[in-house]
Amino acid sequence: MRILTLVTVMLAWIAPPAASQDEEDRPFFERFVYGGVVLGNLSPVDHGYFNTLDYEQNLMRLIRFNFAVELRASERVGVLTEIRSDNFDVPEPYALFVRFRPWRERAFDIQAGRIPPVFGAFARRRYDTDNPLIGYPLLYQYPNTLRSDSLPQDLTDVLERRGYGAKVSYSVGNQEPHSGLPVMNPLRWDTGVQVKIGRDPAELAVALTQGTISRPRVSDENAGKQIAARIGLRPAFGWTVGLSGARGEYVADEVGELVGEGGHQSAIGADLEFARDHFLLRSETMWSQWETPTLRAGALDVLGFLLETRYKLSPGLYVAGRVGRLSFAEVAAPDGGTTWDASVWRIELGGGYYFHRRLLAKASLQYNSRGAGPLTTRAIPAMQLLFWF
Amino acid sequence: MQALIWTCLLALALGVETDAVQPRVGAIVGNVDVRLALDPPERRPSVRDLGAPPPKGRPDRSQSVVYLETAPQGAFEPRPARRAVLDQREETFVPYALPVTVGTTVRFPNSDPIYHNVFSFSKPKRFDLGRYPQGDTKTVRFDVPGIVRVFCEIHSHMSAFILVFSHRYFASTDGSGSYRIDAVPPGDYDITVWTDGAVRDTQSVVVSSGETVTVDFVVE
Numbered sequence: 339m340r341i342l343t344l345v346t347v348m349l350a351w352i353a354p355p356a357a358s359q360d361e362e363d364r365p366f367f368e369r370f371v372y373g374g375v376v377l378g379n380l381s382p383v384d385h386g387y388f389n390t391l392d393y394e395q396n397l398m399r400l401i402r403f404n405f406a407v408e409l410r411a412s413e414r415v416g417v418l419t420e421i422r423s424d425n426f427d428v429p430e431p432y433a434l435f436v437r438f439r440p441w442r443e444r445a446f447d448i449q450a451g452r453i454p455p456v457f458g459a460f461a462r463r464r465y466d467t468d469n470p471l472i473g474y475p476l477l478y479q480y481p482n483t484l485r486s487d488s489l490p491q492d493l494t495d496v497l498e499r500r501g502y503g504a505k506v507s508y509s510v511g512n513q514e515p516h517s518g519l520p521v522m523n524p525l526r527w528d529t530g531v532q533v534k535i536g537r538d539p540a541e542l543a544v545a546l547t548q549g550t551i552s553r554p555r556v557s558d559e560n561a562g563k564q565i566a567a568r569i570g571l572r573p574a575f576g577w578t579v580g581l582s583g584a585r586g587e588y589v590a591d592e593v594g595e596l597v598g599e600g601g602h603q604s605a606i607g608a609d610l611e612f613a614r615d616h617f618l619l620r621s622e623t624m625w626s627q628w629e630t631p632t633l634r635a636g637a638l639d640v641l642g643f644l645l646e647t648r649y650k651l652s653p654g655l656y657v658a659g660r661v662g663r664l665s666f667a668e669v670a671a672p673d674g675g676t677t678w679d680a681s682v683w684r685i686e687l688g689g690g691y692y693f694h695r696r697l698l699a700k701a702s703l704q705y706n707s708r709g710a711g712p713l714t715t716r717a718i719p720a721m722q723l724l725f726w727f
Numbered sequence: 728m729q730a731l732i733w734t735c736l737l738a739l740a741l742g743v744e745t746d747a748v749q750p751r752v753g754a755i756v757g758n759v760d761v762r763l764a765l766d767p768p769e770r771r772p773s774v775r776d777l778g779a780p781p782p783k784g785r786p787d788r789s790q791s792v793v794y795l796e797t798a799p800q801g802a803f804e805p806r807p808a809r810r811a812v813l814d815q816r817e818e819t820f821v822p823y824a825l826p827v828t829v830g831t832t833v834r835f836p837n838s839d840p841i842y843h844n845v846f847s848f849s850k851p852k853r854f855d856l857g858r859y860p861q862g863d864t865k866t867v868r869f870d871v872p873g874i875v876r877v878f879c880e881i882h883s884h885m886s887a888f889i890l891v892f893s894h895r896y897f898a899s900t901d902g903s904g905s906y907r908i909d910a911v912p913p914g915d916y917d918i919t920v921w922t923d924g925a926v927r928d929t930q931s932v933v934v935s936s937g938e939t940v941t942v943d944f945v946v947e
Contacts, residue, residue: 371769371770371771372772373771406771407772408773418773420772433774433775437779447778447779454774454777462776462777534778537781538840538841543777543778575861576860613842614857615858616858617857652853652855653847653853653854654848654853654855692848694848695848
């Protein structure tokens with residue numbers, strides 16, 4: 339935090355004063371802009387733990403306050419933060435970074451601090467208003483049975499826990515049960531430095547951070563860093579295509595030291611968006627691999643995708659749907675080939691209605707199916723009321 | 728011959744009658760001095776962006792609309808369909824306030840190299856034009872008088888007003904705050920100034936035959 343403050347002050351000092359710059363003509367307190375979202379999700383108890391978040395809350399039964407502030411110190415320097423409280427927890431800054439644009443006219447930005455993720459697309463959609471449904475895609479939420487601070491002794495250990503990623507622990511390392519790792523965590527942001535070059539029709543973003551896409555960190559729990567990058571292209575009006583890659587060490591030192599080595603998460607992703615008139619289509623595919631030092635197999639893979647669409651029926655009224663899949667790789671089990679975690683399908687259908695420009699009500703029905711676990715199928719109706727400002 | 732004489736007398740009588748009921752119209756001119764601090768709407772914090780957003784335009788929120796509260800007789804007669812334009816430029820609606828008469832069709836061209844999605848949930852007219860690219864345009868016809876607040880679904884800082892009048896006695900102020908309402912029949916009227924979403928002032932004015940009356944406003 340001290341480093342972040344120091345960087346902020348330094349960058350603010352570097353930015354030269356210019357009388358013509360609007361931001362610097364304004365009184366200090368008028369340089370702040372803010373916005374936020376208040377939402378409440380309501381659904382029955384999920385005995386299958388399909389919607390568990392990494393901090394063991396159910397996404398579909400949640401009250402969230404989200405408040406974002408931006409200090410536009412000058413045309414070239416800004417300080418941004420997003421403070422969030424879920425279910426009346428103590429509010430925490432999930433984003434806090436400095437944005438610096440060295441050349442005013444060039445699309446070249448540096449961001450340092452707790453920064454937005456460059457990998458994939460869903461995690462950067464603005465606020466919850468840009469999620470047409472209530473649930474999240476499996477890729478961005480569903481916890482598998484791996485953890486960074488608790489390792490299985492062997493493959494049998496992993497196979498015994500298939501489908502139980504919402505609360506899992508192993509005998510090596512931290513034995514307190516906790517949720518496993520999603521492919522990518524969109525709610526906790528990583529800490530580091532990110533550079534973005536270009537805007538249209540192509541842009542490149544590269545980030546060096548403490549954690550990994552599965553486990554973003556404020557302070558590093560191992561010596562390794564993650565490098566992540568995304569190339570975004572807009573080949574034609576309405577089309578956006580992105581290619582992402584990331585690799586970083588995810589095994590915490592506290593358990594890595596016990597087994598004598600760490601492990602990396604590697605991921606590759608592709609995203610696509612098409613929008614025209616009242617129609618919107620989004621799709622993402624990701625492959626991720628976690629090196630697991632205690633396993634002879636070495637690494638465990640997953641391949642997943644999401645396909646999401648929204649169509650506006652009339653002013654303020656839309657329908658939406660999303661289908662997603664996580665296919666865990668097959669491993670050589672003692673009693674034959676099986677996947678190391680239970681593969682899962684999710685289909686969510688719903689819609690929303692704007693009572694007012696800032697007040698949105700959503701309803702959805704989510705159907706989950708997986709090969710093993712506390713429940714193998716579960717249909718979850720849910721409602722959401724969302725107000726943004 | 729008799730018929731011709733009667734026709735001439737009738738024409739003469741009608742001519743005299745017409746002169747008697749149709750006095751020459753006047754005009755109302757003036758200036759609206761907006762002293763309110765009306766900063767352009769800001770973008771929401773761009774916390775999830777990987778870099779700074781591109782520069783945006785500055786809507787002229789001091790642009791005012793001046794109109795007669797009570798319209799003269801004949802103002803509500805059907806008129807030919809009119810057309811108007813509300814452009815989208817540099818993430819800004821231009822103009823910020825667009826006064827039109829009932830029955831006007833407004834074009835919404837997209838002049839930006841990015842998508843916009845114009846919509847309104849206002850009671851006089853609910854519409855959603857969807858996303859369309861630069862160079863394309865969509866139209867909406869306004870058939871009910873009232874104030875229609877217009878937004879962009881993608882850029883929450885973009886907003887504008889369309890004021891739909893049932894008569895034609897209104898005018899927008901120009902960049903210097905001046906306005907002019909032409910062809911006003913002689914009479915006593917209340918004249919109102921509207922600025923940035925609110926009625927700011929109303930004054931009484933007497934328009935005499937063929938005269939131009941000056942009414943200035945200060946909005947503070």
